[in-house]
Amino acid sequence: MSDLDFVSGSKPIGIESGEGPYLYGTDGTEYLDAGASYACTPLGHCHPVVVDAVQEQIGELTFVDSSYPVQAREDAYAALVAAVPSRLEGAWFCNSGTEANEAALKFARSATGDSKIVAATRSFHGRTMGSLAATWKDKYKKPYEPLAGDVEFVPYGDGEELAAAVDDETAAVILEPIQGEGGINVPPVGYLETARECTDEAGAALVFDEVQTGMGRTGKMWACQNAGVTPDVLTTAKGLGNGLPVGAVAVRDWIADGAASHNATFSGGPVVAAAVHATVSTLVEEEWPAHAADVGDYLVTELETALSDTVREVRGDGLLVGIELKRGANRVARNLALEHRILALPAGRTVLRVLPPLVIGEAEADRLVNALTEILAPEATSES
Numbered sequence: 084m085s086d087l088d089f090v091s092g093s094k095p096i097g098i099e100s101g102e103g104p105y106l107y108g109t110d111g112t113e114y115l116d117a118g119a120s121y122a123c124t125p126l127g128h129c130h131p132v133v134v135d136a137v138q139e140q141i142g143e144l145t146f147v148d149s150s151y152p153v154q155a156r157e158d159a160y161a162a163l164v165a166a167v168p169s170r171l172e173g174a175w176f177c178n179s180g181t182e183a184n185e186a187a188l189k190f191a192r193s194a195t196g197d198s199k200i201v202a203a204t205r206s207f208h209g210r211t212m213g214s215l216a217a218t219w220k221d222k223y224k225k226p227y228e229p230l231a232g233d234v235e236f237v238p239y240g241d242g243e244e245l246a247a248a249v250d251d252e253t254a255a256v257i258l259e260p261i262q263g264e265g266g267i268n269v270p271p272v273g274y275l276e277t278a279r280e281c282t283d284e285a286g287a288a289l290v291f292d293e294v295q296t297g298m299g300r301t302g303k304m305w306a307c308q309n310a311g312v313t314p315d316v317l318t319t320a321k322g323l324g325n326g327l328p329v330g331a332v333a334v335r336d337w338i339a340d341g342a343a344s345h346n347a348t349f350s351g352g353p354v355v356a357a358a359v360h361a362t363v364s365t366l367v368e369e370e371w372p373a374h375a376a377d378v379g380d381y382l383v384t385e386l387e388t389a390l391s392d393t394v395r396e397v398r399g400d401g402l403l404v405g406i407e408l409k410r411g412a413n414r415v416a417r418n419l420a421l422e423h424r425i426l427a428l429p430a431g432r433t434v435l436r437v438l439p440p441l442v443i444g445e446a447e448a449d450r451l452v453n454a455l456t457e458i459l460a461p462e463a464t465s466e467s
Contacts, residue, residue: 095421103440104447123322125440149346176330176351180320187290195288199233200254201235202257203237207223263296265431299372300403316335316338318333324362378443385452404437415455437451
């Protein structure tokens with residue numbers, strides 16, 4: 084089996100159960116989840132509050148469409164709107180991050196009456212035709228072209244290029260506050276503020292894709308809060324249901340008032356709504372974003388101290404961490420899994436992405452640092 088097969092195809096590890104930040108193989112082996120759940124379980128695997136909420140709801144009502152009021156859905160909407168940045172007063176549930184971004188682009192075009200979308204290089208916004216059109220990498224797009232048109236890409240992090248691209252025909256600028264799939268790329272200070280200013284001037288919508296950065300991962304409930312910038316549209320998914328498939332779009336009133344009809348059969352289904360309410364409420368009430376900030380700072384400091392001579396850079400915020408390696412990330416991820424029982428992800432060819440549940444502590448951080456120190460030691464020896 085090749086390294087590529089291990090990280091992007093079928094893994095040679097069967098997973099049977101999970102609890103907290105750990106997953107358990109079919110042979111009983113315990114693995115530390117440092118990315119296997121793709122940021123989808125911020126409260127850890129099988130969190131009892133979420134499990135209880137889902138089990139209770141599925142025993143009462145599995146599904147009814149969103150035109151019928153259901154208390155679980157109302158509770159989920161209330162929890163989400165209370166947790167998003169102020170001035171985002173409306174929300175809509177869907178089934179995934181790509182669907183949330185698809186809806187966001189539709190809402191922006193409808194509300195503004197314009198069509199141009201400005202996106203960033205190295206971006207990833209999903210795999211449906213609209214969200215894929217705003218995704219940078221050709222390997223995701225080429226087989227499906229032609230895609231939705233009128234999308235312009237600008238270099239991520241370059242405020243001048245961004246401002247120059249936004250004009251009176253722009254419907255939306257869509258950005259990840261920190262790029263995930265593209266390599267854990269953190270923008271320079273002032274970049275998100277520039278995006279806010281130029282979209283305000285043009286009457287365009289500012290869309291923040293917080294599918295991976297949201298739900299407390301970067302030390303705040305939403306990564307945009309670290310910069311103090313509120314978008315017109317915020318999308319989220321992954322950790323929203325702590326492992327159940329659900330996404331959401333939160334919008335300002337002017338977007339909601341100008342958006343045309345849009346819906347989905349499973350929007351806000353009772354069972355996933357119960358998971359959303361339990362997840363969001365627990366994250367906020369137990370202050371897990373602050374915990375992610377503390378443990379993330381500890382992890383980054385320890386990684387920088389231990390690996391300063393063997394990696395190019397450690398970057399990120401909270402528990403969204405990218406380690407820029409001097410050799411392929413696929414091989415390092417494979418060695419972590421098979422030799423050290425730690426499951427992590429690549430983000431491109433040379434970046435190892437660390438996305439553990441927010442409930443990890445310093446002991447788990449130390450385990451990851453020690454494993455990487457051992458794996459990368461031969462590189463330091465060979466280069467000396």
